[in-house]
Amino acid sequence: MTEAPLPEDDLTAAAELEQLAADIAHHNRRYHTDDAPEISDAEYDALVRRNNAIEQAFPALIRDDSPSRRVGATPAAHLTKVAHARAMMSLDNAFSDAEVTEFIARVRRFLRLDADEPVALTAEPKIDGLSCSLRYENRRLVQALTRGDGTIGEDVTANVRTIDDIPDALPDVAPAIFEVRGEVYMEKAAFSALNRRLADEAAALGKEARQFANPRNAAAGSLRQKDASVTRARPLRFLAHGWGEASEIPDDTQASVVARLRKWGFPVAEAFARCDDAASALAVYRAIEAKRADLPFDIDGVVYKLDRLDWQERLGSVGRAPRWAIAHKFPAEQAQTTLERIDIQVGRTGKLTPVARLTPVTVGGVVVTNATLHNRDEIARLDAREGDRVILQRAGDVIPQIVAVLQRDHGSPPFHFPDHCPVCGSEAVAEEGEVDVRCTGGLVCPAQRLERLKHFVSRGALDIDGLGEKTLVELIALNWINDPADIFRLNAHRDALIGMPGWQAKSVDALLAAIEARRAPDAARLLFGLGIRHVGIVTARELLKRYVTLDAIAALAERLIALREASGPVIGESEAKHRARLDKEMAAMIGVESVGPAVGHALADFFHEPQNRRVWDDLLLREKVAPPPFVVETRASEVSGKTVVFTGKLETLSRDEAKAQAEALGAHVAGSVSKKTDLLVAGPGAGSKATKAAELGITVIDEAGWAAIVQAAKAG
Numbered sequence: 271m272t273e274a275p276l277p278e279d280d281l282t283a284a285a286e287l288e289q290l291a292a293d294i295a296h297h298n299r300r301y302h303t304d305d306a307p308e309i310s311d312a313e314y315d316a317l318v319r320r321n322n323a324i325e326q327a328f329p330a331l332i333r334d335d336s337p338s339r340r341v342g343a344t345p346a347a348h349l350t351k352v353a354h355a356r357a358m359m360s361l362d363n364a365f366s367d368a369e370v371t372e373f374i375a376r377v378r379r380f381l382r383l384d385a386d387e388p389v390a391l392t393a394e395p396k397i398d399g400l401s402c403s404l405r406y407e408n409r410r411l412v413q414a415l416t417r418g419d420g421t422i423g424e425d426v427t428a429n430v431r432t433i434d435d436i437p438d439a440l441p442d443v444a445p446a447i448f449e450v451r452g453e454v455y456m457e458k459a460a461f462s463a464l465n466r467r468l469a470d471e472a473a474a475l476g477k478e479a480r481q482f483a484n485p486r487n488a489a490a491g492s493l494r495q496k497d498a499s500v501t502r503a504r505p506l507r508f509l510a511h512g513w514g515e516a517s518e519i520p521d522d523t524q525a526s527v528v529a530r531l532r533k534w535g536f537p538v539a540e541a542f543a544r545c546d547d548a549a550s551a552l553a554v555y556r557a558i559e560a561k562r563a564d565l566p567f568d569i570d571g572v573v574y575k576l577d578r579l580d581w582q583e584r585l586g587s588v589g590r591a592p593r594w595a596i597a598h599k600f601p602a603e604q605a606q607t608t609l610e611r612i613d614i615q616v617g618r619t620g621k622l623t624p625v626a627r628l629t630p631v632t633v634g635g636v637v638v639t640n641a642t643l644h645n646r647d648e649i650a651r652l653d654a655r656e657g658d659r660v661i662l663q664r665a666g667d668v669i670p671q672i673v674a675v676l677q678r679d680h681g682s683p684p685f686h687f688p689d690h691c692p693v694c695g696s697e698a699v700a701e702e703g704e705v706d707v708r709c710t711g712g713l714v715c716p717a718q719r720l721e722r723l724k725h726f727v728s729r730g731a732l733d734i735d736g737l738g739e740k741t742l743v744e745l746i747a748l749n750w751i752n753d754p755a756d757i758f759r760l761n762a763h764r765d766a767l768i769g770m771p772g773w774q775a776k777s778v779d780a781l782l783a784a785i786e787a788r789r790a791p792d793a794a795r796l797l798f799g800l801g802i803r804h805v806g807i808v809t810a811r812e813l814l815k816r817y818v819t820l821d822a823i824a825a826l827a828e829r830l831i832a833l834r835e836a837s838g839p840v841i842g843e844s845e846a847k848h849r850a851r852l853d854k855e856m857a858a859m860i861g862v863e864s865v866g867p868a869v870g871h872a873l874a875d876f877f878h879e880p881q882n883r884r885v886w887d888d889l890l891l892r893e894k895v896a897p898p899p900f901v902v903e904t905r906a907s908e909v910s911g912k913t914v915v916f917t918g919k920l921e922t923l924s925r926d927e928a929k930a931q932a933e934a935l936g937a938h939v940a941g942s943v944s945k946k947t948d949l950l951v952a953g954p955g956a957g958s959k960a961t962k963a964a965e966l967g968i969t970v971i972d973e974a975g976w977a978a979i980v981q982a983a984k985a986g
Contacts, residue, residue, distance in 0.1 A: 276327050281866035282703070283328045284941065285804055287336070290321040294337040309642075315363055315599075330942045332958050338589045349416075349424035349494060355449065355515035358403060358417040360590050361573065361597040367552055370574065373596045374548050377576060380585055380593065390577040392524045393554040394511060394542040396597050398568040399455030400490040403514050404430065406448050409440040416494065420590060429493050430454075432502035435509075437535040444534060449514030452536070454493050457566045460505035461485040484636075485568050510536035511573070524577045544577060555598055562600065571599040602663035605638075606676060607631035609658045612643065612685055616693045616717035620709040624649055624687070626660075626672055633664045641670040646687040647705040655682040693717045696879050701803075701871060702849055710875045712801045713753050713885040719746060722801050726754050730807055730926060731799030732788045736781040754800070755888040757785055758895060793820055793897035800886075803872040807926055808941075811933070812864050814900035820890065827877035830856060830870050902933050907983035910936030913946050917960065918953030920973055928976070935983050943968065951976045 277283035294317050297309055318337060325332050332338070364370045374389055383389065401417035414430035415423030430436055433454065440448065456464070465481050465488075472478060482488035492504035510531045513519075521527045525544040532538045541558050545551040555572045562569060576582050576594040585593040611627040624643035631638055641662055643649050652672065654660070657680040660672045687707065691698050696711025709715050712722045723742050727734040734757070745751040750763050760767075760782060767778050797810040797820060805813075817823050833855060839848040853867035860870055876882050889895050904910070914937045916928050923931075928951070929939045943950060943962045950956075950963040950970045963970050971979075 276324060277703075280328065280331060280942075282868065283324055284331050285866070285868050287321065287324055287328075287331055287333055288806070290317060290324070291333055291335050291337060293317060294321065295335070298337075313642075313644075315365075329958060330944065330962065349426065351418070351422050352413070352415055352425050353422050354403065354415060354418075354420070355405070358401060358420050358423065358451065358514065359587060359592055360420065361595055362591045363571075364596050364598045370552060370555075370596065370598055371548050373574070377581075377585065377594070381581060388546060390523075390547075391545045391551045391574045392528070392542065392577055393545050393551050393558075393572050393574050394539045395558055395565070395569040396571040396573045396599075397453045397455055397509055397539070398484075398486045398570050399453030399509070400486070400493055402426070402430065402452060402454045402493070402508070404436060404450045404452075405515075406440050406444065406450070408446055409442065409444050409448075411436070411438050424494065426493055428498040429495060429501040432498055433506045433508050435507050435537050440534050443520075445517045445520065447515060447517040449516065450510050450531060450536060451512045451514055452508055452510035454489050455507055455509065455567050456485040456489040456492070456505060457507060458485060458568065459566065461488050464488060464504065507567070508537060509567075510538055512575075519579060522579050524575050524579065524582070527579070545574075559600055569600075571597050573597050602671075602673075603633055604661055604663040604673070605631045605633045607638075607660060607662055609654060609656060609660050609672065611656055612649070612654070614688060614692045616691060616709055616715065618718060618721040620691075620712055620715065620718050622646075622688065622691070622698055622707045622709065624685075626654070628660075628662065631662060633662060633670060636664065638662060638664070638670045641672050643672060645705045646700065646707055649685055649687065653684065655680075655685055657682045691715055691717075694881065696881050697875070699875055701868065702853075708803070710879040711881045714881045716752075719752065723751065723754070723757075725801050726799040727757070728799070731795050732791050733795070734788055735784045736777075737784075741781075753885045753888070755885060755893050755895075758789065758889070758893040760785060789893075789895050791895070791897050793900040796820065796895070796897050797823060800876075802876045804869045805872060808929060808939070809865055809869055811900075811902075811929075812862050813860075813869075815902060816862050818899045818901075820897060823873075824877060824886070826860065827873040829859060830874040831878050833859060834871075834874055904934055904936040905983055907935035907937075908979060909949060911938075912948035913938045913940050914949045914951065915940050915943050915947050915959060915963075916951045916953075917943075918956035920951075920953045922973060922977070931976075931980050935980065 277286055294314075297314055297317070321337050325336065325338060364373060374391075377383075377389060378385075378387070403415045403417070403423065404411060405413040405415075411431070412427075413425065414427045414436075416426055418424055431438070461482065461484070468480060468482075472480070482491065488504070489506060492501050492506055495501050511528070513527065513531075519527060520530050523544075525542075528538055528542060541554070541561075543554045545554055551574055558569070558572055574596055576585065582592070582594040587593060608629040609626050610629060613625045613627060615623050615625050617623060623645070626641040626643050628639055628641060643652070643654060652675055654672060654675055655678065658678050659676040661674040661676060662670055663673050664670045689698055689707075690696065691709035691711055694709065694711045694715040694717070696709050696715060698707050698709050700707045709718065712718050715722075720739070720742060723746070724739055726732060727737040727742070737757070742751065745760070748763075750760060751757055764778055764782060767773050768775050794807060794810040794814050797814065798805060798807045813823060813826075817826060834852065837848070837852045837855070839845065843851070853870075856867040856870035857865075877886075909932065914932045916925060916932075916939070920928055932939045937949075940947060943959045943966070945966060947963065947966070947968050950959060950968055951973065952960045952963075952970050953973050960970060
C-alpha cells in the first residue's frame with residue numbers, strides 16, 4: 271500500500287497524532303496486556319512509522335502520551351506493579367538491507383568514526399516471546415518482572431521460579447547485583463501439545479475449549495497466571511539476550527558478556543554470532559532466515575547490537591529505543607489460495623474492516639482460513655473479488671493478509687464496499703484524507719455498544735460510580751441497557767436486579783442514586799461522553815464556551831449539515847480546492863479559534879445519522895437529562911489572559927483538572943509551545959516542549975509552582 275501524504279497543517283496533524291496515540295495504545299494493550307493482538311506486526315509497525323513521520327514534520331505537536339515515548343502497555347491489574355531499576359526499552363526496526371547499512375552509518379556519524387574504523391556487531395534471532403527481567407542480589411534470584419510499559423513491570427517471580435531454564439543462583443564470580451534480561455517463550459511442539467490438552471480437558475467437561483492463538487500468546491498467558499501451579503504445568507522456556515541494572519559489568523563487549531551468561535547457566539541463542547561488519551551481519555541474517563522454519567521456536571527477525579559497550583554507552587537512547595541496536599524483521603511467509611467470500615466486520619471504534627474468507631491453506635505451519643483486506647482502498651487497489659486466486663501472507667506471523675490477486679477465471683463483479691453499517695444500518699463514512707470507513711451510529715451500534723457505554727460513564731464523561739465494565743456487560747446481556755438513555759431507565763429494573771447474584775438492595779440503590787445524580791451533568795462532559803469523533807473534553811469545552819447549551823450545539827450541527835449539502839465545486843474548481851474552501855467555510859461557521867473543520871465534519875456526520883438524533887432526543891427530552899448552561903467562572907490571577915501549556919506527567923491532578931483550573935483563572939490553555947505561550951507547567955518527562963520553552967525564553971514552573979498560583983488566586 272502507498273503511504274498517505276503527510277498532513278498540511280497543525281490542526282490536521284494534531285488530530286491524526288491524537289488518533290494514532292489512541293490506536294497504538296489500544297493495540298499495545300491487546301498485544302502486551304491481553305495477549306490477543308487484533309492486527310499484524312506489519313500493520314502495527316506502519317502505525318508507528320506514520321506517527322514518527324508526522325512527529326518529525328511537526329515536532330512542536332509531539333504529545334506527552336506519544337507512542338514514540340512509550341514501550342509496551344500498562345501492566346495487568348491482577349499482578350503487582352514494580353518499577354524497573356533500569357527501563358526495559360523497545361527496538362527500532364529495519365525492513366531492508368539498506369536500512370541496516372544506514373543504521374551502521376548513523377552509528378559512525380554519531381561517534382565520528384573514521385571510514386576505516388571497524389564497527390563490530392552481534393547478531394541473534396529475535397524470538398517472539400514475553401520480555402522478562404530477572405534480578406539477582408548477592409547472586410540469588412529475588413525478583414522477576416515482565417516489561418510492562420517499559421518503566422513499570424509485573425511481578426512474576428513465583429511463576430518464573432517454575433521455569434527450569436532459569437537458575438535460582440549465579441556462580442560466586444557473578445556481580446553482587448545483576449539483572450538478566452531475555453524472553454520467556456514456548457516451543458512450537460509444546461504449544462501444539464498444550465492446545466490439544468486444553469481441548470481434551472474442555473471436552474471432558476462438556477465445555478468449549480479456550481485455545482491460544484500462537485506460542486507467544488500461550489507463553490504470555492502462562493507466565494502471567496495468578497496461580498504459579500498453572501505456570502508450572504505449562505512448558506515454558508527462557509532465552510537470555512542482555513542485562514539491565516548491574517553493580518558491575520563483567521566484560522567490555524556484548525559478545526563476551528553474553529558468553530558469561532551462557533557460563534552462568536542461562537540458555538543463549540545457538541545462532542548468536544559476532545560480526546565484523548555489515549556484510550557478515552547480513553550473512554548471519556540470511557542463514558537464520560533459511561533455518562527459520564526448522565527452529566523449535568517462533569522468530570520474526572534478527573537483532574543487531576553494537577558489540578563495544580563503551581560505544582553503546584556513548585550512543586545512549588532516543589525516545590523508547592537504544593541507538594546502538596536494531597531489529598531486522600523478516601518478510602512475511604506466503605502461500606496461494608482462493609478468496610471465497612468478503613465479509614465486513616465492525617470494530618469497537620466503528621471501523622469497517624473487510625475480511626477475506628479463504629479456502630484453508632497452511633502458511634508457516636498454521637492453517638489459515640481468514641485474512642484481513644485492511645480497508646476500502648486496499649480492496650480497490652487489489653481489485654479483490656470473490657472467487658479470485660490470491661497470494662496470502664502472514665505478516666509478522668500473526669494476522670494473515672492478501673497481498674496480490676493471481677488470476678480470475680470467473681465473472682464476479684467488483685466488490686461494493688457498504689456505505690451503511692452492516693450491524694446497525696447507520697451511515698458509514700470516511701473522513702477526508704482517511705482510508706478507514708466508520709459507522710456513525712456509535713450510540714446504537716451493537717458492535718460498539720460496550721466501548722461507547724464505557725466511555726459515556728467514564729470518569730472524564732458522566733463519571734457514574736458503580737457502572738464499570740463488568741456491570742455494563744451484565745446489564746447489556748439482560749437487554750436492559752442498549753444506549754445512554756437506557757441508563758436513566760434502569761430504575762424500572764430495580765426489583766429484578768436485587769434478586770440477581772451479587773446484588774443487594776443497598777448496592778442497587780447506590781447505583782441508581784449515582785445515576786440520578788447525573789441528570790444535570792456538566793454540558794461539556796455530556797457532549798464528550800457521546801463519543802463524537804474528534805470531540806474530546808477540551809474541544810467540548812471550547813465549543814460550549816461559545817455556544818453555551820447543547821441545543822445550540824445541535825443547531826450548529828444542522829447548519830454545518832446544510833452547508834455541506836449545499837456546497838459543490840464551482841466551474842473550474844478542483845475537488846481539492848473545493849474541499850479546502852468548504853473546510854474554510856465550516857471553520858468560519860464554527861467560529862472557535864482552536865476548533866477546525868475535522869470537528870465540523872464529525873458533528874455533521876453525527877447529527878446527520880437519524881439513529882443518533884433519536885438517542886439524543888431520547889436522552890435530553892424523554893429522560894430529561896438537562897445540563898445547565900455552560901459557564902466558565904473565572905477569578906483574577908497572575909495567569910489571567912495568558913496562554914498556559916501543560917506537559918509531562920502531573921502527579922496530584924489529572925490533565926483535565928489542570929486545564930479546568932487554568933480556565934477558571936482566566937488563562938487560555940494551548941496544546942503546544944509557541945511564541946504566544948506565556949507559561950509552561952512541566953511535570954516529569956516534559957521532553958521536547960520544555961526544550962522549546964527554554965529556547966524561546968518562556969517561564970517554566972513545576973506542578974508545585976502551579977498549585978501555588980491556584981492557591982494564591984483562591985486566597986485573593
